[in-house]
Amino acid sequence: MSSILGTLSENLATTVELAGPSIVRVEGRSRLPASGIVWSSDGVIVTANHALERDEGIGIGLPNGASTQASLAGRDPTTDIAVLRVQVTGLAKATWAEHMTLRVGHIVLALGRPGRTVQATIGVVSALGDAWRTAVGGRIDRYVQTDVTMCPGFSGGPLVSGAGQFAGMNSTALNRGAPVAIPHATIGRVVEAILAHGRVKRGYLGIGTYPVRLQGATAQQAKQETGLLVNSVEPGSPADIGGLLLGDIVIALEKQPVRFPNELLASLGGERVGKAVQVTVVRGGQVRDLSVIIGERP
Amino acid sequence: MPAILDALNNELAKTVNQAEHGLVHIQSGSGFGSGTIVHPDGLIVTNAHVIGGGVKEVSLPDGSRVEARILADDRYYDLAALSAPASGLTPIALGDSDRLRSGQFLFAIGNPWGVPGAATAGVYIGKRREVRLDGGPAREWLAAGIHVRPGHSGGPLVDAEGRLVGINTMMAGLDVGLAVPVAAVKRFLKEAFGV
Numbered sequence: 001m002s003s004i005l006g007t008l009s010e011n012l013a014t015t016v017e018l019a020g021p022s023i024v025r026v027e028g029r030s031r032l033p034a035s036g037i038v039w040s041s042d043g044v045i046v047t048a049n050h051a052l053e054r055d056e057g058i059g060i061g062l063p064n065g066a067s068t069q070a071s072l073a074g075r076d077p078t079t080d081i082a083v084l085r086v087q088v089t090g091l092a093k094a095t096w097a098e099h100m101t102l103r104v105g106h107i108v109l110a111l112g113r114p115g116r117t118v119q120a121t122i123g124v125v126s127a128l129g130d131a132w133r134t135a136v137g138g139r140i141d142r143y144v145q146t147d148v149t150m151c152p153g154f155s156g157g158p159l160v161s162g163a164g165q166f167a168g169m170n171s172t173a174l175n176r177g178a179p180v181a182i183p184h185a186t187i188g189r190v191v192e193a194i195l196a197h198g199r200v201k202r203g204y205l206g207i208g209t210y211p212v213r214l215q216g217a218t219a220q221q222a223k224q225e226t227g228l229l230v231n232s233v234e235p236g237s238p239a240d241i242g243g244l245l246l247g248d249i250v251i252a253l254e255k256q257p258v259r260f261p262n263e264l265l266a267s268l269g270g271e272r273v274g275k276a277v278q279v280t281v282v283r284g285g286q287v288r289d290l291s292v293i294i295g296e297r298p
Numbered sequence: 299m300p301a302i303l304d305a306l307n308n309e310l311a312k313t314v315n316q317a318e319h320g321l322v323h324i325q326s327g328s329g330f331g332s333g334t335i336v337h338p339d340g341l342i343v344t345n346a347h348v349i350g351g352g353v354k355e356v357s358l359p360d361g362s363r364v365e366a367r368i369l370a371d372d373r374y375y376d377l378a379a380l381s382a383p384a385s386g387l388t389p390i391a392l393g394d395s396d397r398l399r400s401g402q403f404l405f406a407i408g409n410p411w412g413v414p415g416a417a418t419a420g421v422y423i424g425k426r427r428e429v430r431l432d433g434g435p436a437r438e439w440l441a442a443g444i445h446v447r448p449g450h451s452g453g454p455l456v457d458a459e460g461r462l463v464g465i466n467t468m469m470a471g472l473d474v475g476l477a478v479p480v481a482a483v484k485r486f487l488k489e490a491f492g493v
Contacts, residue, residue, distance in 0.1 A: 004302060005309040005403065009458035012421060013399035109401060109421075119424035120400040121443040121473075149443045149473040151423060 012109065012122065015164045019111055020118040021092035022166070025061030026070075026084070026156055029053035035112040035157030036060070036084065037169055038091045039191060046187055047156035049075045049082040050173040060086050061113065074194035078138030078202065079186055080171045083194045094158065096184040097165035099142070104128055108146055109160045110170050110179065114153025123148035123179075134174045137202070137265035141185040144168055150179050193270075201270030204297040206237020207244060211260050214249065218282050226259045227251040227282060242279065242292030251287070252280035268294065314417040316460045317407045319359050320390035321453055322382070323414055324366075327351020332408040332453030333380065334465060335359075335389045336487070340382035343483055344452030345467050346371045349378050356382050357414075370490035375437065376467055376478060377486045390454050393461030395440060395479035398422050404442045406466045406475055408453030418475075420444035426476060439476040440464045446475030 026036040026047045034051030038044075045060065052058065058070045070084040102108075106125045111118055129143030146159060150172050158166040159181040168181025193200045209228035219225050227249040233240050244250075250258050253267045254277050272294040279290045322333040322342055331348030333356065335341070342356065349368060356366040364382050371378035402422045410416050420443035428437045440455065446469045455464035455477040464477030 003309050003458070004306045005313060006458045008306065009403040012401040012403065014401075016399065016401035111400075115424070117424055118400055119441075120421055121423055122401070122421040149420075151441075151474060 016120045021063045022094040023113045025113045027059035032153045041091045041093045043086040045084040049080045051155045052082045074198045076190045076200040078136045080173045081190045094166045097167045110148035112154035112157035121149040133266040135262045142183045144181040202297040203268030203272040204295040205239040206234035207239045208232035222251045238295040248281040317456045318415045319388040323357040325355040331451045334454040335387045338387045340384040342380040345376045346378045348452040390462040393463045395463045395481045403458045406444045408450035410447035410449040418445045444475040
């Protein structure tokens with residue numbers, strides 16, 4: 001087989017076979033199983049949080065065909081990562097691509113193990129970008145969008161580069177169904193936090209809000225059309241201590257506009273816990289700044 | 299364009315062009331579809347659902363239109379064999395669907411929405427097995443990341459070497475196509491003709 005096409009085709013199939021030992025089946029929902037990636041040879045497995053509907057009775061299909069049970073070490077819905085543990089050693093730990101080796105246009109494979117064998121689809125890297133925040137506030141270290149077809153059960157499986165290295169964990173839950181890959185750096189951070197504390201730190205204010213349209217003069221002053229009306233303040237919460245009142249309209253946090261609930265969530269990353277931040281509100285038609293020390297979400 | 303991409307494109311076009319010589323267009327009583335030439339003397343394989351209303355006309359690769367006879371059909375495996383009065387056709391060499399590996403390139407050739415000889419490419423995803431509760435023989439499909447559309451049915455699914463690995467049969471969502479494995483086609487032909 002000397003043609004470029006034939007060689008390419010064989011290389012792709014070989015890449016799939018070589019990646020297979022680091023991909024497991026994750027049975028954690030009533031529908032079709034999802035996929036998971038072997039994070040460490042001593043039994044840490046990462047998967048997509050949205051594909052794990054239960055916390056107990058999670059089954060794992062190992063690459064050698066055996067089945068075992070996993071315990072849930074923790075989950076981070078904001079980055080769609082869940083961390084599992086199996087009592088198995090000698091697993092084939094995934095080989096990860098160096099940060100920033102992907103380029104737009106690269107051929108990539110999406111792999112999954114919804115059944116007994118590894119399955120594959122192909123695509124190209126569609127877009128790359130800087131760190132971004134998911135709609136529910138998780139920080140993803142790099143934006144990696146591809147046009148791979150995500151077959152049922154592919155969530156939690158790897159995006160694999162032409163060099164056969166894992167370039168991220170595929171998820172369709174973060175970007176309106178478009179496949180994005182969660183990079184190694186993000187998974188590493190979440191795994192570390194979950195293995196150490198069982199969870200990922202998130203900032204907390206202690207208010208309930210809903211978006212409202214700002215009045216003409218206020219909108220002009222605030223330079224935005226909507227804000228978040230505070231309709232509850234938990235007694236003793238960071239917001240309460242910081243002086244937020246029922247009826248305030250939150251319009252910014254550290255001068256970053258807050259127009260919709262997801263923008264508020266996005267601004268409450270774990271790195272802000274314990275820090276004083278400037279919360280800008282409209283109160284009685286006047287814009288004013290309050291200082292609130294962000295707490296940790298219980 | 300880098301030389302290797304240019305060379306790859308030429309090979310892709312060659313593979314598709316070669317497979318198009320083994321593709322026919324079928325006009326049936328109920329619509330249209332594709333067919334795959336498996337013997338120079340006019341033996342054509344298609345899906346049983348393509349010839350639902352009987353075969354009206356078959357367009358051969360040289361453009362000639364002929365009447366064809368239905369020799370055998372199997373609704374369960376969705377396969378049918380036709381005989382067209384022709385000789386010297388270019389059949390597609392039969393490959394081995396049991397040796398496919400996930401990630402391998404595959405090409406579906408057909409007449410989607412009546413567009414003759416259209417190609418779509420992707421990689422082999424894996425086998426899809428039907429779950430049967432009644433104990434009957436479970437059917438098996440090849441799943442590929444290809445854009446199969448109405449009119450592709452009955453046409454060839456070929457590998458990078460241009461060998462027939464399946465008969466395009468249906469869509470499973472917009473981005474996944476299912477094909478009857480060539481192993482089932484071989485069985486079907488053997489049962490029908492003892493060859």
